[in-house]
Amino acid sequence: MYSWCKTCANWKKELEAPSNMRPPAGTQAQWDKMTSWEWPASPANIVQVFIQPGFNTIHINLLDLSTSLSILRRCARVPPNTTTVADALRELRNGIVHAGTLKVDDSTRDDIFENIRNLLSDNDVKPSIANFDSVMENVNKLANGKLERI
16 A cells, blocks of 8 residues: 655645646546655656656656647646647647658648647747747748758
8 A cells, every 4th residue: 555654645635636637537647656755856756747647657758749738738727728729739749750750741841830839829828938029030930941040
């Protein structure tokens, strides 16, 4: 049987509160498989609470778009419409990565950049981007193959 120390039990209670966790229907966090004693050491350790059940939590790549979006989807503090806007980008990413070639045609490239612009312009995302206009300018340059250096 898994036993929680008082500190970890308090962390767990806070993390699983409805204001913080939004598990998809039919799923729940696998508390017995978590290394709760590591949570206070780094915010990255708390990711295991929000990762989808069955996902390998040993080598989580937080820079991977698909991984990050699945984490955000379970976090109740992230508005659901934000993850919905990002789903189109995630689906394009998954299609490219799982195709094995990592090559895209012009139409797919245009779709990717349109989805990036949509996500960055989302009402819940845009305010958190300090240099929004500069970021969008660089995204547009990159989309047109004219980004020399950031």
